[in-house]
Amino acid sequence: MFKKALLALPVAMAVGAAAQAGEWQDPNDVLQNLLQNNPDSKYLHQSEMNIMMMPDNPALWLVEEGEELFYAQRGPNNVSLEGCDFGKGPGELEGAYVELPRYFDDVGKVMDFEMRLVHCMKELQGFTSDDSAVGQRHGSGSDIMKLTTYIAHQSSGMAWNPPLDHPEEQAMRDAGEVLFFRRGGAMDFNCASCHGDAGKQIRASVLPQMRDSQEWTKAVSWPAHRAGQDNVRSQNHRIRGCVWQMRHAGILPDTPVNTALISFWNDAARGEPAILPDLKR
Amino acid sequence: MLKKKTVGAGLALVASTVLIAGCDGWLGETGGEVDITAMSAEELADYLVLETGSYRLEQEAQEGGSARDRMTQDGIQAACSLEGDPDAETAGNVIAMARESYEAPPGGARLGNWRRGAELARSGYGYRVGHRNDDHGQREPGGNCYACHQMDPAEELYGTLGPSLAGYGATRGNDSAVVNYVHQVVSNPHQYFPCTQMPRFGRNNFLTEEQIAHIMAYLLDPASPVNQ
Numbered sequence: 075m076f077k078k079a080l081l082a083l084p085v086a087m088a089v090g091a092a093a094q095a096g097e098w099q100d101p102n103d104v105l106q107n108l109l110q111n112n113p114d115s116k117y118l119h120q121s122e123m124n125i126m127m128m129p130d131n132p133a134l135w136l137v138e139e140g141e142e143l144f145y146a147q148r149g150p151n152n153v154s155l156e157g158c159d160f161g162k163g164p165g166e167l168e169g170a171y172v173e174l175p176r177y178f179d180d181v182g183k184v185m186d187f188e189m190r191l192v193h194c195m196k197e198l199q200g201f202t203s204d205d206s207a208v209g210q211r212h213g214s215g216s217d218i219m220k221l222t223t224y225i226a227h228q229s230s231g232m233a234w235n236p237p238l239d240h241p242e243e244q245a246m247r248d249a250g251e252v253l254f255f256r257r258g259g260a261m262d263f264n265c266a267s268c269h270g271d272a273g274k275q276i277r278a279s280v281l282p283q284m285r286d287s288q289e290w291t292k293a294v295s296w297p298a299h300r301a302g303q304d305n306v307r308s309q310n311h312r313i314r315g316c317v318w319q320m321r322h323a324g325i326l327p328d329t330p331v332n333t334a335l336i337s338f339w340n341d342a343a344r345g346e347p348a349i350l351p352d353l354k355r
Numbered sequence: 356m357l358k359k360k361t362v363g364a365g366l367a368l369v370a371s372t373v374l375i376a377g378c379d380g381w382l383g384e385t386g387g388e389v390d391i392t393a394m395s396a397e398e399l400a401d402y403l404v405l406e407t408g409s410y411r412l413e414q415e416a417q418e419g420g421s422a423r424d425r426m427t428q429d430g431i432q433a434a435c436s437l438e439g440d441p442d443a444e445t446a447g448n449v450i451a452m453a454r455e456s457y458e459a460p461p462g463g464a465r466l467g468n469w470r471r472g473a474e475l476a477r478s479g480y481g482y483r484v485g486h487r488n489d490d491h492g493q494r495e496p497g498g499n500c501y502a503c504h505q506m507d508p509a510e511e512l513y514g515t516l517g518p519s520l521a522g523y524g525a526t527r528g529n530d531s532a533v534v535n536y537v538h539q540v541v542s543n544p545h546q547y548f549p550c551t552q553m554p555r556f557g558r559n560n561f562l563t564e565e566q567i568a569h570i571m572a573y574l575l576d577p578a579s580p581v582n583q
Binding site: 241242246252266268273322323331 | 392422423426561
């Protein structure tokens with residue numbers, strides 16, 4: 075069933091494509107190219123099994139469900155999400171995901187993708203935090219992950235290109251870089267403790283190096299089906315997991331530390347094509 | 356409701372912000388008065404961590420104190436928040452801070468039981484807080500050495516972030532100079548490796564002195580599988 079969505083997309087892209095962002099590409103093609111260009115990357119090549127499974131990535135099942143949710147009239151206000159502006163205009167999804175976080179005039183601040191989605195579900199559709207539609211952030215069964223996967227998929231193969239024109243976008247990106255290197259917590263870790271060198275392993279996992287943009291584009295390509303957890307996960311879920319393992323304080327959703335970290339990490343993958351959705355260990 | 360508060364607090368301040376900084380920047384959820392573009396990246400990062408409700412800072416930390424204490428940097432954490440290796444001056448300062456804050460165990464460093472050390476070296480449990488909290492009443496926290504180091508050469512799952520420690524005691528022996536040195540490295544490693552990625556297991560109260568003694572035995576006891 076997701077095949078339909080896959081086939082329909084490139085046609086739509088050809089018509090409305092923003093040339094600068096690059097062409098839509100099937101996530102498996104993006105991955106295959108990366109693998110070919112980086113034959114020595116232990117991180118990219120670590121799981122033959124996942125590479126083989128990529129054409130049947132279970133995350134693709136969420137695309138169609140997410141599409142239905144996006145266009146359905148929902149919430150107390152009974153409207154669809156077509157009025158939601160992810161930065162390219164209301165309802166314009168092509169290329170939107172790879173150009174976030176960005177500054178939004180209507181709220182006067184920089185928002186990352188999930189923040190923006192939740193903002194629209196609350197402001198347009200009238201959901202509140204108590205509704206599971208926005209309250210439940212994680213798991214393949216959640217509305218948020220279905221919508222995230224559908225919307226992100228519209229940017230597959232396009233280059234990460236978070237805007238830095240607005241001074242707040244630049245400020246958040248720069249703060250995110252400082253946060254990446256900010257040591258703290260019970261183990262004195264920063265993000266670079268584990269993502270500073272290429273080909274290093276924590277137990278069995280090969281870790282991506284942040285300064286290698288071709289490793290890093292895969293690293294930040296979420297949503298991704300996590301085989302080990304049998305669920306589709308988001309960028310924010312990844313941050314929460316790493317922060318928890320670092321023995322820092324627990325990080326909360328919809329908060330600016332998430333936004334700053336994502337501003338920086340998407341920037342660190344700038345110019346490289348996104349794999350949306352990806353499949354990870 | 357958040358929104359109302361922001362607008363209310365923001366309105367009066369927009370004018371002054373615009374006048375002073377010529378900029379309309381502030382973070383919505385922080386009460387409205389902050390121009391994030393007027394801060395240095397370092398100031399903004401600290402502000403984001405400590406003032407924006409991004410973390411559950413009021414949560415209790417297992418080692419005592421709160422999660423806020425964990426996110427408030429001490430001298431070594433602040434000095435080592437850098438990319439790559441520290442320059443000579445920073446390294447010197449960090450070594451000095453580490454020496455000053457090192458505590459030798461009462462009665463001197465000693466070796467415990469390597470079997471207990473083996474368990475502690477494997478266990479990655481402990482000290483995690485947030486959406487799930489590690490409960491030290493249910494399970495003893497460990498040192499998680501294998502996440503970064505090879506130790507027992509027969510063990511297949513190990514990390515490579517730190518150097519291999521296979522045969523560590525077999526090549527070095529375990530006289531008191533070696534035992535004291537290893538204690539310093541496990542407890543407060545920046546004395547020898549300024550800005551290392553290795554945690555300060557003693558200084559941060561992550562492992563007890565007894566646990567450190569067991570892990571040292573795992574490394575240095577001739578009977579330990581690490582040295583076979």
